[in-house]
Amino acid sequence: MGDQHDHGHHEQSHSRASSAFRWSIALNSVLTALQLVVGFAFGSLALIGDALHNLGDVVGLGLGWGADRLSRRPARGRFTYGFGRSTQMASLINGLLIFAAGTVVVVEAIQRLFDPVPLIAGPVVWAAAAGIVVNLLSARLFGHDHHHDLNQRAAVLHLLTDAAVSVAVLISALVVGATGWLWLDALTAIGVGSAVIWSALGLLREALALNLDAAPRHVDLIQVEQALASLPAVLEVEELHVWGLSTSRIALTAHLLIDDDRLQREGLNRDQLLALARQRLEAFDIRKSTLQLETAHCCHLRVS
DSSP, rough: OHHHHHHHHHHHHHHHHHHHHHHHHHHHHHHHHHHHHHHHTTHHHHHHHHHEEEEEHHHHHHHHHHHHHTTOOOBOOOOOOOOTHHHHHHHHHHHHHHHHHHHHHHHHHHHHSSSOOOOOOOHHHHHHHHHHHHHHHHHHHHGGGGOHHHHHHHHHHHHHHHHHHHHHHHHHHHHHHOOOOHHHHHHHHHHHHHHHHHHHHHHHHHHHHHHOOOTEEEEEEHHHHHHHHHHHTTTEEEEEEEEEESSSSSSEEEEEEEEEHHHHHHOOOOHHHHHHHHHHHHTTTTTEEEEEEEEESEEEEEEO
């Protein structure tokens, strides 16, 4: 019953994520076209830059959606673990895209400090406001599950950073329209671009770590080891390895040194001990585990 509940929960999460990717791509495609038209028509390089950043969102969301769908394909042929790693690769590419977008914003803003460009504030304000609404709505579509999936988290980060860019464009357009301080638009863009770069660096670090088989950041390895070590009749935990099969699926292997006599006194057999170990691992969202039970005179392999 518990496995059926988990399977149903994951299917529901995948369905929500797929719908979120689909709607976000559609909304941001329309927004990109709108901002490009307004930007070129009313001479706003800031809005054109925001539109190009939105175009990066569309590309990144497309990568994330494709990887999310690919990760659900069953294992076959040489791909014995399936295609879950595609989500980690998509997260890495998305991180690079976010970093590149932030760098472009900063470079263009520095150039505009020395060569200000006049703009017509009214249409720019409305287009920037549309950007805020669309990006925040798109991010909201992913719900709270994105915190445990780096691929979805990368998509949400794309959307939130672009919403921040739109906020900066809106505020600077209002102020520039009221005061004529063209330099303020460029200065604001430098701050926003720097924040985008900083957020991208964090995403890149985590994506690189997962591609190198590091344990996911939210998994406390010490607590996992203690949970296994505290099992009845377990004397020691050896060769503990935890890594991500995808940005949302975690695997574990370990050797458990056990005392068979104590296990009998506890009224348990090996299969019951493995079932108890799997139950404890599920508390850490680890649902794929291979545990080897070892004693001084024999060794048995069980997969849970």
